Amino acid sequence: MNGLRLMNECPTVIGMMTAVVQSGGSIDTAIRNVAEEGPNLSKSIFREVVRLADSKGTVSLIKGLSSRMTDLPPESAGYGRSVLMILSAAESADSETRDRLLRDASDSALESIAEMGESYGASLTIPCMMIFGIGIMVPMILMSILPMLSIGGMFGSAGINRGILMIITLAAVPSCLLMMTLFIRNRNPFLKQNESMSNIKMALPLMISIPLSFAYMVMGGSRDFLFLVAVGPACVITALTMSRLMHSESCRRKNEQSLMDMVFDIGNRMLSGFNFEKASVDAISSNEDCRIIADNLEREYCLCRGDVHSAIRHAVGPTSPEVSTSLCSIASCSSKDPDDASRLAITLGRQMQSRNVTKRNIKVKLKSTTDMMLGTAMIFAPLVLGMSISMLEPLSRINGGFTFEGTTMMMDIYLVELSALISVLISSLGEESGIRDMIWRFCLICPVSLLTFTACSIIQI
Numbered sequence: 001m002n003g004l005r006l007m008n009e010c011p012t013v014i015g016m017m018t019a020v021v022q023s024g025g026s027i028d029t030a031i032r033n034v035a036e037e038g039p040n041l042s043k044s045i046f047r048e049v050v051r052l053a054d055s056k057g058t059v060s061l062i063k064g065l066s067s068r069m070t071d072l073p074p075e076s077a078g079y080g081r082s083v084l085m086i087l088s089a090a091e092s093a094d095s096e097t098r099d100r101l102l103r104d105a106s107d108s109a110l111e112s113i114a115e116m117g118e119s120y121g122a123s124l125t126i127p128c129m130m131i132f133g134i135g136i137m138v139p140m141i142l143m144s145i146l147p148m149l150s151i152g153g154m155f156g157s158a159g160i161n162r163g164i165l166m167i168i169t170l171a172a173v174p175s176c177l178l179m180m181t182l183f184i185r186n187r188n189p190f191l192k193q194n195e196s197m198s199n200i201k202m203a204l205p206l207m208i209s210i211p212l213s214f215a216y217m218v219m220g221g222s223r224d225f226l227f228l229v230a231v232g233p234a235c236v237i238t239a240l241t242m243s244r245l246m247h248s249e250s251c252r253r254k255n256e257q258s259l260m261d262m263v264f265d266i267g268n269r270m271l272s273g274f275n276f277e278k279a280s281v282d283a284i285s286s287n288e289d290c291r292i293i294a295d296n297l298e299r300e301y302c303l304c305r306g307d308v309h310s311a312i313r314h315a316v317g318p319t320s321p322e323v324s325t326s327l328c329s330i331a332s333c334s335s336k337d338p339d340d341a342s343r344l345a346i347t348l349g350r351q352m353q354s355r356n357v358t359k360r361n362i363k364v365k366l367k368s369t370t371d372m373m374l375g376t377a378m379i380f381a382p383l384v385l386g387m388s389i390s391m392l393e394p395l396s397r398i399n400g401g402f403t404f405e406g407t408t409m410m411m412d413i414y415l416v417e418l419s420a421l422i423s424v425l426i427s428s429l430g431e432e433s434g435i436r437d438m439i440w441r442f443c444l445i446c447p448v449s450l451l452t453f454t455a456c457s458i459i460q461i
């Protein structure tokens with residue numbers, strides 16, 4: 001699976017190397033640049049190559065990287081092919097051949113990503129249907145046949161063993177769902193690495209459900225509404241505390257996409273005769289959402305005393321480190337040849353735009369899967385289970401007074417577990433798979449699920 005996740009880093013690595021090679025830098029500089037600032041998996045590979053070259057374990061960085069690319073797993077063949085094209089472009093003396101190879105390397109990386117995304121999307125069909133079947137159909141069938149099994153004493157005078165029912169509903173079924181979720185998560189090549197565990201502190205407001213549950217029981221409330229009264233408000237409070245942060249992150253991602261689109265515009269403005277500083281500020285300020293970034297960049301240019309790279313990192317880096325690195329490469333190239341810098345900006349802008357289009361297409365293809373899982377956890381599962389619970393009361397009267405006390409609470413616990421598992425699953429289908437996103441989705445799904453279940457379970461049939 002590391003091979004597929006390595007493949008996911010290919011467009012970024014190709015963009016970084018293209019920026020150096022097309023701006024007139026050496027291929028050794030490009031390799032060392034990836035080793036220092038590249039994506040995680042690629043960084044480790046390039047660092048190994050640099051270490052071998054510095055310790056005389058290989059003739060040169062080019063030879064060492066070429067050898068390393070041939071040892072990649074089969075699923076990373078597109079990665080190795082694209083990097084080898086960059087190496088060939090760097091050694092080419094003809095500028096037209098070099099530009100063609102750089103374009104081919106970028107196209108090859110994007111095509112490999114698109115194929116990987118289509119393959120990944122197609123592989124989700126069966127696991128997601130299994131999650132749907134196990135997570136919804138098994139509890140629903142249990143609730144449906146529960147009254148029938150108790151009629152006529154099929155289990156003797158002792159009735160149904162509630163312990164077995166609880167083990168199946170609260171342990172066996174969630175365990176199966178968890179294994180399927182981890183399987184899907186492990187197969188996702190787009191997941192980001194090195195997730196910080198510090199974000200788990202965002203779940204602390206959920207602990208308020210403990211005092212709420214005690215207060216509710218002391219006041220004599222029914223156990224059937226315990227989770228709705230305790231967990232529901234805790235999720236709402238947690239979501240409110242996270243709302244500003246999630247909104248800020250959403251704006252940052254949106255601005256990052258806009259900045260990537262602006263790189264192409266910067267190249268066009270430079271071709272029209274503007275210098276890099278003027279072109280970058282005007283291009284970024286043309287987008288209303290990025291106006292603040294443009295103002296910060298213009299102010300940093302005035303204060304940087306010629307250190308343009310520092311100005312870019314301070315103004316653009318917090319929103320998009322990748323765009324910041326690209327702009328620094330364009331700035332370095334513009335100090336040597338403005339025409340080459342404009343062509344570099346156009347090339348990098350096209351790469352970023354094409355990569356974003358590819359990822360958006362993959363996201364659209366996965367949307368049907370995520371929507372089905374979201375609808376399952378929020379509406380369909382609690383609706384079906386709630387209607388099954390509502391049928392137990394009249395059937396218990398037919399059954400001579402056999403009660404199903406505690407079944408509602410058991411289903412409440414199961415729906416909380418299901419909401420948590422579906423939150424992990426949905427967060428594991430795309431790029432944003434952090435603990436923060438899982439907590440946010442759980443706080444949105446769980447209250448709606450409990451409310452739907454409670455509303456359906458109290459219906460008198």
